[in-house]
Amino acid sequence: MQRFSQFALNKSIVVAFYIHNTQHTRYIRKIHILRLANAIFAQDNLVLSPKFVQAAGDIYGASSQQVNFRNGAAAASTINNWVNKATSGKIREIVSGSFSSETSVVIASSLYFKASWQNEFIPKITKPKDFFPDGKGRPSVKVDMMSLIECLPYHFEQSMGFKMIGLPYSDNSSTMYVMMPQDSTRAKVRDLQSRLTAAKIDSMIPMMKRRTATVSFPRMQLESSTNLQKAFRQLGIKSIFSAQNSNLRNMVVPKAQGQQNLFVSQINHKVNLSVDEKGTEGAAVTMTLIDRSASAVYFNVNQPFLIYVRHDPTRLPLFYGAVFDPRG
Numbered sequence: 001m002q003r004f005s006q007f008a009l010n011k012s013i014v015v016a017f018y019i020h021n022t023q024h025t026r027y028i029r030k031i032h033i034l035r036l037a038n039a040i041f042a043q044d045n046l047v048l049s050p051k052f053v054q055a056a057g058d059i060y061g062a063s064s065q066q067v068n069f070r071n072g073a074a075a076a077s078t079i080n081n082w083v084n085k086a087t088s089g090k091i092r093e094i095v096s097g098s099f100s101s102e103t104s105v106v107i108a109s110s111l112y113f114k115a116s117w118q119n120e121f122i123p124k125i126t127k128p129k130d131f132f133p134d135g136k137g138r139p140s141v142k143v144d145m146m147s148l149i150e151c152l153p154y155h156f157e158q159s160m161g162f163k164m165i166g167l168p169y170s171d172n173s174s175t176m177y178v179m180m181p182q183d184s185t186r187a188k189v190r191d192l193q194s195r196l197t198a199a200k201i202d203s204m205i206p207m208m209k210r211r212t213a214t215v216s217f218p219r220m221q222l223e224s225s226t227n228l229q230k231a232f233r234q235l236g237i238k239s240i241f242s243a244q245n246s247n248l249r250n251m252v253v254p255k256a257q258g259q260q261n262l263f264v265s266q267i268n269h270k271v272n273l274s275v276d277e278k279g280t281e282g283a284a285v286t287m288t289l290i291d292r293s294a295s296a297v298y299f300n301v302n303q304p305f306l307i308y309v310r311h312d313p314t315r316l317p318l319f320y321g322a323v324f325d326p327r328g
Contacts, residue, residue, distance in 0.1 A: 033114040034174075034311070034318070037086035038062035041079055041106040043069055047253045048105075062107075069104070073097040079106060086110040104262065105251070113309070113318055115169040121146035121217070131218060132303050133325045135185030143326045144219040145302070152215070153208035154297050162192055165215065165299045166208060174318065176275075177201070177308040178217070184303035189322050192306065201308055202315050213297040218326035220275040229264075240264045 040056060042048050044066040056062040067075040076097045084092045087110055094108065125147050130140040153166035153175075162181040169175065179196075181188040229241065239245040246263035309319040 033112065035086075035112040036061065036110070037112070038107070038109045039082050039086075040064040041067050041075070041082075041108065043067070043104040046104050049251055049253050052251045060109075067106075069099040069106075072099050075099065075106075079108060083108060083110055087112050088114075113174075115171070115174060118168040118170050118172065119148060119150040119152070121148045126219065129216070130302060131326060133186070135183065135188075135303055138185075141325065141327060145216050146219055148215045148217070150213065150215070151210050152213045152297075153205075154211040154213055154299070155204055155208040157204055160192065160195060161188075163299065164204065164208065165213060165297070166205075167215070167217075173313055174309065174311050177205070177310065178299070178301060178305055179308065180299075180301060180303065180305040184305060186304050186324050189304040189306060189324070193322060196306075198315075198317055198320075201310075205310075205312075211296045213299055216300045216302065217275075218301060218323075220323065220326040221328055 038056070038060045040048070040053070040062055042064065046066075048064060053064050056064070065078070067078050069075045076093075076095045076099075079095050080093045083094045086108075090112070091110075095106070123146075126144050128142040129145040131143040131145075132138060132140045152168075154164070156163045162179050164177055164179045167176045167178065179192070179201075181192055232238075233241070240248065241264050243261050243263045246261050248262040251262060304322065304324045306322055307319060308317065310317055
C-alpha cells in the first residue's frame with residue numbers, strides 16, 4: 001500500500017490522515033464512530049521538549065515514543081502498527097521501511113469515521129449503470145448505483161451553476177453533501193473547486209430546503225494520495241519548509257537541537273473512503289415505491305461530483321474531495 005500521509009520534518013514530521021466511511025441499513029444496528037488519534041515518533045537520541053510533549057498531549061491527545069529511524073524496518077513497523085490500531089485495521093501501512101538520513105520526527109494523525117445513513121439505500125435494487133467520468137457524450141463505465149427516495153435537504157446554486165443534496169448520517173450531526181455542476185465534467189468540477197471555499201459551502205447549507213428526492217448514487221471504494229506542500233504554500237505557510245527560516249526549535253530541548261534546524265521537507269496526505277449499503281428485508285416493497293413515486297428532485301450522480309462530509313454542529317469538515325471515477 002502507498003505511503004499515507006507524510007509530513008516529513010527534516011529532521012522530519014509525518015502526518016497521517018484517514019477517513020473510513022461506511023453505511024448500514026435499518027436492519028443493522030446504527031453505527032456512528034468519530035475517533036481522532038495522534039502520535040509523535042522521535043529519533044531515540046533526540047530529546048523532545050517536555051513543554052511540547054505536554055502541549056501535544058493536552059491539546060491533541062498525542063502520545064509520544066522513541067524509535068530508531070536508522071533501523072527503518074523497525075521504525076516503520078512501530079508507526080504502521082500504531083495506525084493499524086488507530087484505524088481499526090482499515091489502514092495497515094503508512095510508511096515504508098526506509099527514511100532519509102535526516103529524519104528525526106514523525107508525527108502521525110488519524111481520523112476514523114464510520115457511520116450509518118439516517119435514510120438507507122436499498123441493497124437489492126443496486127445495479128450496474130453508466131457513469132460518465134468525462135461527462136455525458138464521452139465514454140462511460142459501469143458502476144453499482146444505489147437508489148434512495150426520501151425527503152432530503154436540497155439546494156440549487158444558480159450563481160455557480162451546481163446543485164447540492166444532503167445525505168444525513170444516523171446521529172443527526174454529520175452529513176455528506178454532494179455537489180454536482182449542471183452537465184458535469186472533470187473541467188467543471190475542477191472549476192467549481194477553485195471557486196468554492198468551506199465558508200461558501202457553509203453559507204449555502206442553511207439555504208437548503210427539504211424536498212422529496214430520488215437519489216441515484218454510486219457505491220464507492222476510493223483511495224487517493226496527495227502532496228500537500230503546494231497547498232500549504234498557497235495558504236502562506238512557507239517558512240516551515242526552509243532549513244534557514246524554519247522556527248521549530250521549541251519542539252526539542254536546546255542542547256538537542258545541534259547545528260541543524262528542524263524543518264518540514266514533505267507533506268503527503270492519503271484518504272480512504274468507502275460508501276456502500278447493506279441489508280436484506282423490505283427491498284421489494286420499497287423498490288415499487290421508487291419506481292412509482294413522483295419526486296420533486298431527481299439527483300442522478302452519474303457524472304463527476306464533489307463530496308463534503310461535515311460535522312454540522314461545529315461545521316468541522318471531515319472529508320472533502322472530487323470524485324471523477326467511483327471505481328477508484
